[in-house]
Amino acid sequence: MRGDTPFRLRxxxxxxxxxxxxxxxxxxxxxxxxxxxxxxxxIQELTGCTPEEAAALHAHYYExxxxxxxxxxxxxxxKPQDFLAFVHExxxxxxxxxxxxxxxxxxxxxxxxxxxxxxxxxxxxxxxxLGIADLFEGVCDIAxxxxxxxxxxxxxxxxxGRHGVAPDRAIMFDDRAVNLAVPHALGMQTVxxxxxxxxxxxxxxxxxxxxxxxxxxxxxxxPRTPPIPTPKAAQSLHKGPQNKGSSTTDLPQEP
Numbered sequence: 001m002r003g004d005t006p007f008r009l010r011x012x013x014x015x016x017x018x019x020x021x022x023x024x025x026x027x028x029x030x031x032x033x034x035x036x037x038x039x040x041x042x043i044q045e046l047t048g049c050t051p052e053e054a055a056a057l058h059a060h061y062y063e064x065x066x067x068x069x070x071x072x073x074x075x076x077x078x079k080p081q082d083f084l085a086f087v088h089e090x091x092x093x094x095x096x097x098x099x100x101x102x103x104x105x106x107x108x109x110x111x112x113x114x115x116x117x118x119x120x121x122x123x124x125x126x127x128x129x130l131g132i133a134d135l136f137e138g139v140c141d142i143a144x145x146x147x148x149x150x151x152x153x154x155x156x157x158x159x160x161g162r163h164g165v166a167p168d169r170a171i172m173f174d175d176r177a178v179n180l181a182v183p184h185a186l187g188m189q190t191v192x193x194x195x196x197x198x199x200x201x202x203x204x205x206x207x208x209x210x211x212x213x214x215x216x217x218x219x220x221x222x223p224r225t226p227p228i229p230t231p232k233a234a235q236s237l238h239k240g241p242q243n244k245g246s247s248t249t250d251l252p253q254e255p
Contacts, residue, residue, distance in 0.1 A: 005209075007191075007211070008220075009189070009220075009222070010171065013109070013110055013171050013189065014170070015110055015111055015112075015169060015170040015171070016110055016111070016112045016170070016171055016173075017113050017114075017159070017165070018114055018115065018214075019116060019150075019173060019174040019193075020115075020118060021035075021116065021118060021126070021175075022175040022194055023174055023194070024114075024126070024130060024132070024214065025098070026194065026213065027194055029094050030094055031090060031092070031094065031095070034090040034091065035087050038087045038088075038090065039058050039087055040058060042086050042087065043057055043058060043068075046072070046076060057071075066117070066150060066151045066178070066179075067117050067142070067149045067150075069084070069117075069149070070147070070148070070149065080143070080147045084118065084119040088118065088119060088121070092129045095126065095129040095130055096130075097130060098130055098132070098215070100219075101130065101132065101214065101218075102130075102131055102132050102135070104218035104219050104221075105132055105135050106135055107218075107221070107223030108224065109224035111137045112136045112137060113136065113138055113139070113140060113159070113163055114127070114136055114138070114140070115139075115172070116139065116141050116142070117141075117142050117149035118141060119141055119143065120139050120143065120144075123139045137163075140158065144158060144162065145159075146158075150174075150176075150179040151176075151178045151182060156183065167183070167186035167187040167188045168188075170188045170189070171188060171190070171191065172188050172189070172190050172191070173190075173191045173217075174190075174191075174193065175192070175194045177204055177206070180207055183206075184205070184206035184207075184208070185206070189208055189209075190206060190207055190208045191207075191208065191210070191217060192207045192209070192211075193211060193213065193214050193217075195212055
């Protein structure tokens with residue numbers, strides 16, 4: 001369904017699941033380009049190949065496995081922690097607090113989770129930069145999923161099991177249509193965000209709604225009355241995480 005049709009949240013929805021990169025912020029922010037360059041550099045240093053060969057190998061693994069990390073693990077014995085730390089060493093100063101997004105997220109009639117193929121540490125940094133870290137109940141990252149990421153079914157089973165998600169009462173937002181196929185099959189409502197030139201088939205049956213940006217979709221959802229309380233929100237907007245927990249525990253809160 002195209003974004004020019006009004007969005008309607010399925011009645012009874014209680015869990016809002018968000019991809020992180022290129023979903024909670026637009027691809028135009030440029031973080032994707034930074035991370036992609038780091039992936040290519042990692043492959044070059046690992047294999048001794050040319051930049052062109054590194055780009056081709058990354059594309060092959062990305063299309064085959066959904067994330068280049070899986071291919072690098074299977075074929076090059078790469079330690080996922082080393083890869084993720086290297087790739088996420090990027091400049092987040094291009095991100096700024098987004099008041100419109102914060103208001104829309106804060107008004108949602110249910111809990112909010114981040115489900116990412118990246119690391120928890122990266123997710124925490126991004127959420128803090130956007131000024132929305134305190135609004136999320138938890139993060140399910142690729143480490144929590146034993147480094148099996150979207151679109152593999154096992155990753156979604158981890159999300160559902162560890163965070164107690166009832167698929168028929170949940171909605172998922174992602175910038176890749178392929179990542180919405182399993183949520184659709186599980187019974188979730190799905191929303192494709194963005195349009196960055198990938199062959200994403202936004203008209204596929206597993207894409208229930210398609211919007212170029214996230215905030216306008218969220219703004220169409222009838223808000224909770226009263227809003228979900230967010231204690232110490234103002235303070236946490238300007239403070240980073242206080243400690244590092246396991247990948248599926250709640251985001252760190254103010255002491």
